[in-house]
Amino acid sequence: MSSSVHLIDDAPLTRFHKKLTTFSSGGPFIDGYALSIIGIALITMTPALDLGPSEIGMVGAASLVGIFFGGGVFGWVTDKVGRHTMYILDLIALAAFSILSAFSTDIRQLVLWRFLLGVAIGADYPIATSLLAEFLPKKHRGRLLGATFVVWAIGAAAAFAVGYALRDAGPDAWRYMLASPAIFAIITLLFRLGTPESPRWLLSRGRVDEARAVIKKVYGEKYDIESLGEATEPGSKQARFTDIFNRKFWRRTLFVSIFWTAQVIPLFAVYTFAPDLLASFGMDGDANLYGGSLLISLIFVVGGIPGLWLVERIGRRKLLLWSFGIIVVALAAPAFIPNVAPQTLFTALAIFALASGASSFLEVVYPNELFPTEIRATAVGFGTAISRVGSAASTYLMPVAIISFGAAGALLIGAGISLVGLIATFLLAPETANRSLSETTSRDGRSENPEQTSIEPLNVELEGKLS
Secondary structure, three states, rough: OOOOOOOHHHOOOOOOHHHHHHHHHHHHHHHHHHHOOOOOOOHHHHHHHHHOOOHHHHHHHHHHHHHHHHHHHHHHHHHHOOOHHHHHHHHHHHHHHHHHHHHHOOOHHHHHHHHHHHHHHHHHHHHHHHHHHHHOOHHHHHHHHHHHHHHHHHHHHHHHHHHOOOOOOOOHHHHHHOOHHHHHHHHHHHHOOOOOOOOHHHHHHHOOOEEEEHHHHHHHOOOOOHHHOOOOOOOOOOOOHHHHOOOOOHHHHHHHHHHHHHHHHHHHHHHHHHHHHHHHOOOOOEEEEEEEHHHHHHHHHHHHHHHHOOOOOOOHHHHHHHHHHHHHHHHHHHHHOEEEEEHHHHHHHHHHHHHHOOOOHHHHHHHHOOHHHHHHHHHHHHHHHHHHHHHHHHHHHHHHHHHHHHHHHHHHHHHHHHHHHHHHHHHOOOOOOOOOOHHOOOOOOOOOOOOOOOOOOOOOOOOOOOO
């Protein structure tokens, strides 16, 4: 396949790409919303169910443990059965478990349903992002993939806003909060209906005619499977879960696991227990507990704006290094200030939110660019799963950490974890910006087919429809 046209990698951005990005963003929005609403719901849930500190930690960690299983298992399933099927089924599960959580009558039921909700959330990371990555042009891939994860922060901010609006709904306010993600899941499901299967995945499974039909429907009759630029023969990619640990990919798997874990441990601890953390700063009252939590979540969103601008200009690696460095300094500084004031602690948390928001979307960009089609969802799912081991533990222990070490001490622990992420990025991170998927997934960063040459983006007008 010499001088093959990399249609999907080099095509201009079209209406189809924008619609697919929007519909894929629905999952991350629900994820951010569902995971963050628990922090506000705990305010009325704690007295209603008579929860102690350890039980509060269990409720906060339940979804994160579920994400471990959901990402680890359903990333592999997505590579086996296809992106489209899981793209739809996952939203049905999200809606069902959200509603069931609201009808919990004791801690055991609540933990079970929140755990299963986490399974569905964990499954959505590899499903939606793999499908999107396999359609996006290389010059826009980082920004649009990243945009779906910035929407995660918008979902989290919406959760705090809804929680504030429902705070006076009585002792059952937490039930309304836990059921509310189902509304967004159903809306997203309706939009996703009719989304085509990834032609890359179809080709990897030997379903050549179906892959050709998708390409012609989306890009036009004059394009065919050769335009994908895939270097291997159709149907030859029958991968196993263990392939992400083989000699070619183990360093990439290690890098994704470490940097993703280092990012989400402090992030989920803050999102889940923002009101408790602010209270430990000495900030109390609705304006501080609700308003302060909403402000922090909005700063995460604001941080995504320069991040999405920089990711294609300075590249993935530099953006991740700089953000980790800023986070380390911001979270560590309060521990070295005698009698640190609440305003200083809040400022440190705000800087953390800004820097984290500027790079957290790389959690879905990097693994989708570092692994080939046949194991892409598996790799994203594994990264999701491993990262949640640490985040679940930190969420469970966060109330204890605040009590034992104080606010500054809790932030210092986050700085140490972020330092590990900085070191791992420096030693292991490759640069994948502005490269085709066949180039970024090869062992040496070059195209797997030596006959392939880079070409200028096609100056053609492509039109695609989801239905």
